[in-house]
Amino acid sequence: MALLELKDLHTFFRTKKGIVKAVNGVSYSVEAGRTLGVVGESGSGKSVSAMSILQLLDGNGYIDSGEILFEGRDLTKLTEKEMYSVRGNDISVIFQEPMTSLNPVFTVSRQVSEPFIIHQGMTKKQAAAKVIEMLADVKIANPHIVAKQYPHQLSGGMRQRVMIAMALACKPKLLIADEPTTALDVTIQAQILKLMNDLKEEHGTSIIFITHDLGVIRQIADDVAVMYCGQVVEMAPAGTIFMGAEFSHPYTEGLMNSIPRLSTPTHTRLDAIPGAVPHPLKLPKGCKFAPRCKYATERCLNEEPEMIHVSETQQVRCFYPRKEDRHGKK
Numbered sequence: 071m072a073l074l075e076l077k078d079l080h081t082f083f084r085t086k087k088g089i090v091k092a093v094n095g096v097s098y099s100v101e102a103g104r105t106l107g108v109v110g111e112s113g114s115g116k117s118v119s120a121m122s123i124l125q126l127l128d129g130n131g132y133i134d135s136g137e138i139l140f141e142g143r144d145l146t147k148l149t150e151k152e153m154y155s156v157r158g159n160d161i162s163v164i165f166q167e168p169m170t171s172l173n174p175v176f177t178v179s180r181q182v183s184e185p186f187i188i189h190q191g192m193t194k195k196q197a198a199a200k201v202i203e204m205l206a207d208v209k210i211a212n213p214h215i216v217a218k219q220y221p222h223q224l225s226g227g228m229r230q231r232v233m234i235a236m237a238l239a240c241k242p243k244l245l246i247a248d249e250p251t252t253a254l255d256v257t258i259q260a261q262i263l264k265l266m267n268d269l270k271e272e273h274g275t276s277i278i279f280i281t282h283d284l285g286v287i288r289q290i291a292d293d294v295a296v297m298y299c300g301q302v303v304e305m306a307p308a309g310t311i312f313m314g315a316e317f318s319h320p321y322t323e324g325l326m327n328s329i330p331r332l333s334t335p336t337h338t339r340l341d342a343i344p345g346a347v348p349h350p351l352k353l354p355k356g357c358k359f360a361p362r363c364k365y366a367t368e369r370c371l372n373e374e375p376e377m378i379h380v381s382e383t384q385q386v387r388c389f390y391p392r393k394e395d396r397h398g399k400k
């Protein structure tokens with residue numbers, strides 16, 4: 071059984087201009103001890119679907135329908151009190167900019183110790199000792215010194231390590247990481263990805279890793295969900311996505327072609343996907359990707375494809391999922 075399963079999730083926002091259907095029938099699952107990479111352009115609904123899991127939506131947002139099964143229990147049916155316990159004990163989250171999540175007036179020790187005191191009932195002294203252990207766990211070199219420092223005294227990479235330590239404090243079964251390395255330079259990014267991989271191996275934590283960067287997905291994900299316009303358009307093991315499988319969604323193909331390769335001469339223009347993501351209040355009638363798809367037919371413009379299984383482990387939302395069948399199209 072999957073640790074987490076999203077089933078036909080719809081999450082909407084009330085706005086002055088109408089209902090924004092940010093998440094429009096998302097289904098994906100996260101297996102125990104595996105990392106699911108969720109990838110897609112800005113605005114595709116990656117964050118909103120993840121925040122729906124924790125029910126941390128903006129005030130105008132609500133889950134319209136669907137199920138969020140965590141260990142078989144539907145989180146959409148829980149009370150706020152029960153959800154509070156899920157957030158403290160079972161599912162943690164880390165964001166892109168740790169400065170917005172860390173309190174500037176408290177030391178690292180004070181902040182990291184909080185979950186131990188609140189959720190595990192430790193004394194301040196016990197919690198302080200635990201903090202040193204946790205900082206060492208996330209490979210912070212001088213944990214005793216760092217524990218006494220304030221967030222602004224730390225580098226971006228160090229702050230992200232502190233966030234990871236806080237997120238892992240209660241040994242969650244699932245960690246949601248929303249673009250945690252986007253603000254970091256490439257070397258530090260690689261260190262943080264390695265750290266997350268090591269922690270996953272050691273503790274068996276499942277991870278949902280959200281990013282717009284397929285290069286990052288290649289380094290961290292076991293499974294991949296590709297999102298477009300509030301829907302998952304392809305779901306497959308990372309190996310299948312990156313090995314150039316027989317089947318794929320044209321959007322995944324476009325994303326793959328936009329990754330720089332070592333063999334790409336430095337001045338060659340990358341094959342970015344032409345056009346822009348449609349506005350969520352003006353979604354196209356048929357396949358949401360059809361207006362940008364070089365293979366789209368009349369059918370694609372008028373009918374919406376369902377997600378179909380092309381193999382036991384790969385699903386694609388396209389009328390022409392086999393690459394070979396697409397050559398003759400527009």
Ligand SMILES: Nc1ncnc2c1ncn2[C@@H]1O[C@H](COP(=O)(O)OP(=O)(O)OP(=O)(O)O)[C@@H](O)[C@H]1O
Binds near residue numbers: 115118119
């Ligand atoms: N509070 C809100 N009110 C109205 N629309 C919202 C609100 N929050 C998010 N949205 C819309 O929901 C859609 C999905 O947003 P989401 O943040 O999930 O995208 P994303 O794929 O994570 O992109 P990014 O990488 O930029 O974070 C966007 O069109 C966004 O404008």
